[in-house]
Amino acid sequence: MASTAPVLTELDRVARRLLIGWAGEIGATVSIDAAANLWLRRNGTDPDAAPVVTGSHMDTQPNGGRFDGIYGVIAGLEAMTALHEEGGALRRPLEVVAWTNEEGGRFAPGCMGSMSWSGYRRVEDFADATDPDGIRFADALAAQLAAEADLPHRPLGNRPHAYVEAHIEQGPRLEAEGRDIGVVTGIQGSRFFTVTLTGDTAHAGTTPLALRRDAVQDMLRAITALNALMHDPQDVLRFTVGRIVVEPNTSNSVANRASFTIDFRHPDKNVLLARGDAIADVVQAAVRDAGVTVQETFHALPVAFSPQVIDAVERAAIDQGSSHMRLPSGAFHDAQFVVPVCPTGMVFVPCRKGISHNPAEYSEPRHLTAGTKVLAQTLAELAA
Amino acid sequence: MASTAPVLTELDRVARRLLIGWAGEIGATVSIDAAANLWLRRNGTDPDAAPVVTGSHMDTQPNGGRFDGIYGVIAGLEAMTALHEEGGALRRPLEVVAWTNEEGGRFAPGCMGSMSWSGYRRVEDFADATDPDGIRFADALAAQLAAEADLPHRPLGNRPHAYVEAHIEQGPRLEAEGRDIGVVTGIQGSRFFTVTLTGDTAHAGTTPLALRRDAVQDMLRAITALNALMHDPQDVLRFTVGRIVVEPNTSNSVANRASFTIDFRHPDKNVLLARGDAIADVVQAAVRDAGVTVQETFHALPVAFSPQVIDAVERAAIDQGSSHMRLPSGAFHDAQFVVPVCPTGMVFVPCRKGISHNPAEYSEPRHLTAGTKVLAQTLAELAA
Numbered sequence: 001m002a003s004t005a006p007v008l009t010e011l012d013r014v015a016r017r018l019l020i021g022w023a024g025e026i027g028a029t030v031s032i033d034a035a036a037n038l039w040l041r042r043n044g045t046d047p048d049a050a051p052v053v054t055g056s057h058m059d060t061q062p063n064g065g066r067f068d069g070i071y072g073v074i075a076g077l078e079a080m081t082a083l084h085e086e087g088g089a090l091r092r093p094l095e096v097v098a099w100t101n102e103e104g105g106r107f108a109p110g111c112m113g114s115m116s117w118s119g120y121r122r123v124e125d126f127a128d129a130t131d132p133d134g135i136r137f138a139d140a141l142a143a144q145l146a147a148e149a150d151l152p153h154r155p156l157g158n159r160p161h162a163y164v165e166a167h168i169e170q171g172p173r174l175e176a177e178g179r180d181i182g183v184v185t186g187i188q189g190s191r192f193f194t195v196t197l198t199g200d201t202a203h204a205g206t207t208p209l210a211l212r213r214d215a216v217q218d219m220l221r222a223i224t225a226l227n228a229l230m231h232d233p234q235d236v237l238r239f240t241v242g243r244i245v246v247e248p249n250t251s252n253s254v255a256n257r258a259s260f261t262i263d264f265r266h267p268d269k270n271v272l273l274a275r276g277d278a279i280a281d282v283v284q285a286a287v288r289d290a291g292v293t294v295q296e297t298f299h300a301l302p303v304a305f306s307p308q309v310i311d312a313v314e315r316a317a318i319d320q321g322s323s324h325m326r327l328p329s330g331a332f333h334d335a336q337f338v339v340p341v342c343p344t345g346m347v348f349v350p351c352r353k354g355i356s357h358n359p360a361e362y363s364e365p366r367h368l369t370a371g372t373k374v375l376a377q378t379l380a381e382l383a384a
Numbered sequence: 385m386a387s388t389a390p391v392l393t394e395l396d397r398v399a400r401r402l403l404i405g406w407a408g409e410i411g412a413t414v415s416i417d418a419a420a421n422l423w424l425r426r427n428g429t430d431p432d433a434a435p436v437v438t439g440s441h442m443d444t445q446p447n448g449g450r451f452d453g454i455y456g457v458i459a460g461l462e463a464m465t466a467l468h469e470e471g472g473a474l475r476r477p478l479e480v481v482a483w484t485n486e487e488g489g490r491f492a493p494g495c496m497g498s499m500s501w502s503g504y505r506r507v508e509d510f511a512d513a514t515d516p517d518g519i520r521f522a523d524a525l526a527a528q529l530a531a532e533a534d535l536p537h538r539p540l541g542n543r544p545h546a547y548v549e550a551h552i553e554q555g556p557r558l559e560a561e562g563r564d565i566g567v568v569t570g571i572q573g574s575r576f577f578t579v580t581l582t583g584d585t586a587h588a589g590t591t592p593l594a595l596r597r598d599a600v601q602d603m604l605r606a607i608t609a610l611n612a613l614m615h616d617p618q619d620v621l622r623f624t625v626g627r628i629v630v631e632p633n634t635s636n637s638v639a640n641r642a643s644f645t646i647d648f649r650h651p652d653k654n655v656l657l658a659r660g661d662a663i664a665d666v667v668q669a670a671v672r673d674a675g676v677t678v679q680e681t682f683h684a685l686p687v688a689f690s691p692q693v694i695d696a697v698e699r700a701a702i703d704q705g706s707s708h709m710r711l712p713s714g715a716f717h718d719a720q721f722v723v724p725v726c727p728t729g730m731v732f733v734p735c736r737k738g739i740s741h742n743p744a745e746y747s748e749p750r751h752l753t754a755g756t757k758v759l760a761q762t763l764a765e766l767a768a
């Protein structure tokens with residue numbers, strides 16, 4: 001079953017209202033910040049102590065799956081509920097956050113909510129991002145804040161005691177190794193680029209090929225050259241051209257404009273810097289006729305999670321009797337932007353064949369349950 | 385100055401009303417057929433004689449020019465006006481037609497109006513063609529017919545005595561040879577295809593490249609192989625990939641679908657058949673992971689115009705003292721579909737640098753005037 005839940009839409013608001021309703025049932029308070037990040041909170045015995053935070057995001061890729069993101073929010077709520085029902089008094093407050101626009105599927109880049117919260121960027125910096133219908137992020141955000149004007153506001157940013165995010169692995173390793181729990185050690189680095197090639201429109205039936213400045217043909221040359229630059233026999237490097245926009249995009253006109261995105265990731269900072277820095281020159285050298293602009297839209301070096309949180313997750317997995325392994329995250333998560341703010345970690349659960357961003361995304365109930373139990377115990381230890 | 389006049393829009397209707405108004409000023413009658421082709425008519429001394437028809441189309445490519453198509457309609461009206469004012473009685477009726485959707489820029493394929501009129505296709509066959517906003521051709525056509533319900537209807541199809549269409553060359557030959565008039569001998573053949581590659585979406589950050597079925601990368605392989613198939617050192621062959629659609633088209637998902645168009649033209653029927661027939665196999669052999677479908681969306685062999693009309697155009701150019709040359713048309717025109725119905729020809733005028741389907745499209749007033757005079761004299765001879 002496919003799931004398409006774009007951020008800051010009516011469907012997103014319905015999901016948030018559902019979450020708010022469930023929060024009310026366990027007596028959690030709800031608030032919202034200027035990036036529309038949604039916060040559920042239950043105090044411990046010391047309401048002034050720095051909180052322990054968990055959560056993830058609720059938006060999906062277009063035609064994405066039913067687990068990516070939303071699992072971490074629901075697991076957080078479930079853990080909060082279980083810890084409440086257990087009645088053991090935690091010292092620290094617990095908070096569950098639903099970050100705004102992690103996917104970047106409607107407004108690029110992703111992780112706007114967590115970046116704004118952590119101070120990595122200002123929420124204003126994203127104002128002019130537009131969705132495929134030309135709607136500005138600032139306008140969609142204002143509409144969201146207006147629709148939830150009944151919720152108390154809280155400032156962007158604070159300093160939690162720790163942050164732990166549960167998520168499906170979105171990769172094949174846990175399944176291949178037969179482990180129930182991934183103790184995540186960090187996140188590989190990412191650099192995203194947009195390449196735009198500018199040629200001239202011309203009549204497809206009359207213009208000799210030698211006289212054309214065909215942006216599509218130059219895009220072909222550029223991507224072919226980038227494939228060579230990004231070649232990695234180890235298959236550790238991730239290089240993806242996922243989005244292409246051609247103008248005027250009619251069958252009988254030579255294209256005067258072609259733009260494409262580059263999603264480039266690697267766990268080694270040196271590879272990420274060397275090959276990423278080479279992109280503009282490689283494209284320029286490959287292109288024959290078109291004008292070239294290469295814009296870097298996102299740049300995040302690899303991050304390492306906190307040993308304190310990694311160890312807590314591992315202890316919880318052992319206590320729960322879950323088979324587990326340490327591994328880095330191939331995917332990008334909101335947790336990446338929390339790292340500079342407080343001790344941070346993640347709990348992974350397997351997903352079938354590593355498939356994600358796809359309607360076939362699936363995790364078994366027993367794995368989802370195991371991940372939630374490990375998350376709850378980790379939160380309990382950190383909040384004690 | 386750019387011109388974007390998509391077919392069957394409000395802007396198109398405004399242009400048609402303007403034309404209808406001008407027709408009224410010279411006492412021409414106006415009618416419309418089931419494909420929304422617009423017909424202006426003035427009788428000669430024998431109202432029952434088969435008419436001599438001229439005209440062209442009024443729609444443009446997105447971000448196209450100000451001469452392609454509309455010149456032939458306005459030149460036809462001007463010729464009709466001049467022949468009327470001259471007072472010399474023609475025997476045959478004169479008709480000026482504005483064909484619907486020649487460009488195919490909004491609804492593919494082009495030439496729907498002339499194909500429907502000539503019986504090459506039925507207008508119903510185009511019902512499900514959709515524009516980029518998902519509007520069906522049938523609905524846009526119904527709206528157009530409703531908006532012009534005040535106009536008398538005429539049946540689709542008839543058998544004119546002859547058809548002559550004036551048009552800018554849309555190629556560089558007349559300018560290069562310093563001639564004012566092109567006596568068009570025929571139109572090269574065209575075959576259009578849509579290739580669709582179907583892979584699997586996957587997470588750009590986690591999925592090893594070896595495990596992907598990336599529709600964008602397979603599109604790259606397919607177009608590279610087609611470039612080799614279509615290689616022509618003579619630069620006579622025209623091969624264009626002008627339209628690309630990728631899904632889900634987000635930067636951080638591997639594409640599960642990529643489709644692209646092929647616009648392939650050649651004046652030699654044998655080349656057109658041999659290379660066109662090879663396309664599906666070449667794509668299939670080039671693609672590594674994706675599923676492949678290749679659909680031929682249009683197939684028109686080269687056509688030769690009528691010696692009777694070619695000679696009449698040439699005599700008119702000589703009489704008017706215009707420098708001229710015979711040449712085939714590289715572009716595709718409504719005249720192509722009139723060929724099987726009646727003796728057909730075309731008059732070309734130069735356009736600067738051969739540029740067309742581009743805001744820089746330009747023809748000099750002296751050339752436009754010369755073309756109109758040659759058209760008028762040709763019509764007068766054919767209608768005498």
